[in-house]
Amino acid sequence: HVRKALEEEHFGLEKVKERVLEFLAVRKLNPDHKGPILCFAGPPGVGKTSLGKAIAESIGRHFFRISVGGVHDEAEIRGHRRTYVGAMPGKIMNALTRAKCINPLLMLDEIDKIGSDHRGDPASALLEVLDPEQNHTFTDHYFNVPFDLSKVMFIVTANYLHDIPKPLLDRLEVISIEGYTESEKVKIAESHLLPKILQDHGLDEESPQFTEGGLRHLIRGWTREAGVRNLQRALQKVCRKVARERVEEDKETPCIDEGIKGVSLYLGPEKFQSDEGVVADA
Numbered sequence: 318h319v320r321k322a323l324e325e326e327h328f329g330l331e332k333v334k335e336r337v338l339e340f341l342a343v344r345k346l347n348p349d350h351k352g353p354i355l356c357f358a359g360p361p362g363v364g365k366t367s368l369g370k371a372i373a374e375s376i377g378r379h380f381f382r383i384s385v386g387g388v389h390d391e392a393e394i395r396g397h398r399r400t401y402v403g404a405m406p407g408k409i410m411n412a413l414t415r416a417k418c419i420n421p422l423l424m425l426d427e428i429d430k431i432g433s434d435h436r437g438d439p440a441s442a443l444l445e446v447l448d449p450e451q452n453h454t455f456t457d458h459y460f461n462v463p464f465d466l467s468k469v470m471f472i473v474t475a476n477y478l479h480d481i482p483k484p485l486l487d488r489l490e491v492i493s494i495e496g497y498t499e500s501e502k503v504k505i506a507e508s509h510l511l512p513k514i515l516q517d518h519g520l521d522e523e524s525p526q527f528t529e530g531g532l533r534h535l536i537r538g539w540t541r542e543a544g545v546r547n548l549q550r551a552l553q554k555v556c557r558k559v560a561r562e563r564v565e566e567d568k569e570t571p572c573i574d575e576g577i578k579g580v581s582l583y584l585g586p587e588k589f590q591s592d593e594g595v596v597a598d599a
Contacts, residue, residue, distance in 0.1 A: 362544020
């Protein structure tokens, strides 16, 4: 069931899906197994956060995302002592309260952008949270009683591994998510991006026809990135122009192909040129 759910939501990423299925198999055989801390590392736009959400839905857990990018104060992780005015629990206990269960899937986003200053080092405070050997007695300063975090499944995301402090990185099981190939981007556009974009722009009835050649031409000429965000923006731009044509001039449904009047008509000149290697005769 989980395999099917992950296949429907995300194309490719075989290593990640395999690791999640292994985790579930071990948890099924031994329910007391301490969950590993998975770290999805990769460039922006490859689907790290959305993959965490899909995993939570497929295994039937509540999903809660905590953004730790730019967090400077250690008390945001561990909470304030109640002797202070305006004391509050930390982000971890607050997330569990809002998720309303003790075994949600907590995603710590952008852990490589965590900061530190005179108010403490939040990365050091996360050591206890993310260590399977220690987090069964996590103590929030606000509550001041040990709390068992071992049933929580933590997933961490980062863009650059070298920005994560070494002691923290040592506790994470890193799964690298590299960029997508051109063929994978075509499949992602056809199966996942286009249906949603066409619906958002009111073009799901008599929708414009994107040929495979047109999509490849768009990917080569207007996007050059590891993820698919720029591809999504380019498709949205095409759909906006088609919607305007339809409302203003009541034009017929266009076919977006790789010809001169295809993608170039809506996106203008190509942003990127790709030279084909030519083998010279001896």
